[in-house]
Amino acid sequence: METKYASSIVTATAKARQEASTVFLAKVFNWMAIGLGMTGLVAWLTAETGLIYAIRPFFIILILAELGLVFYLSARIEKIQPATATGLFFGYAFLNGLTLSVIFLMYTGASIVGTFLITAAMFGAMSVYGLVTKRDLSGLGSFMFMGLIGIIIASIVNIFLASSALHWAISLIGVLVFVGLTAYDVQKIKMMGDQGIMGQGEGAIRKGAIIGALALYLDFINLFLMLLRFFGGSRD
Numbered sequence: 001m002e003t004k005y006a007s008s009i010v011t012a013t014a015k016a017r018q019e020a021s022t023v024f025l026a027k028v029f030n031w032m033a034i035g036l037g038m039t040g041l042v043a044w045l046t047a048e049t050g051l052i053y054a055i056r057p058f059f060i061i062l063i064l065a066e067l068g069l070v071f072y073l074s075a076r077i078e079k080i081q082p083a084t085a086t087g088l089f090f091g092y093a094f095l096n097g098l099t100l101s102v103i104f105l106m107y108t109g110a111s112i113v114g115t116f117l118i119t120a121a122m123f124g125a126m127s128v129y130g131l132v133t134k135r136d137l138s139g140l141g142s143f144m145f146m147g148l149i150g151i152i153i154a155s156i157v158n159i160f161l162a163s164s165a166l167h168w169a170i171s172l173i174g175v176l177v178f179v180g181l182t183a184y185d186v187q188k189i190k191m192m193g194d195q196g197i198m199g200q201g202e203g204a205i206r207k208g209a210i211i212g213a214l215a216l217y218l219d220f221i222n223l224f225l226m227l228l229r230f231f232g233g234s235r236d
Contacts, residue, residue: 021193031213042097047104130186
């Protein structure tokens, strides 16, 4: 009788933990979707209203501000208030929308929408893989991070070389890197939920969801930009 009772407790606990993990994942994806929606809306409005021509001289400043927000949010997530973390996330999404508005001048609207749909399909597939695979993807994550560093270095070098071949190589490797990072980040976020973040208080849950949403947001945006180099139809 006691064994049966203990077994039922274990089963109920596992079920509750699974439900809590699912709720946490839903929060992460919801925040990511809201951030992407804000970025897309701001980018479109900035291009459509002509504001892009007013802010173009400040693009470098905007990009540096974006980097500063990402580094600050990632480094201070444990110490800042949940409302501050949320504000920083939306601030980054807004600034990113300003800088990404340039794509509406470079590519046709149809190709942007088409590339977005392709990105969503690839992102969704890798998210599912990250959720269901039993394989530990931590090694893949480390390898993809090294690939990301390589892409950054190669991109800086290509500013001076202006090599078309290197440009396409960076784009192809970039697609592979951000596809891999998507699966890794989703698995990592799932593990956060499995390890009981839902029991750490509303503030910890919000901050955990925001930092998880930021990671997936960056994966999606960068994958989209890499794919846009292949599928984007030029306005020229």
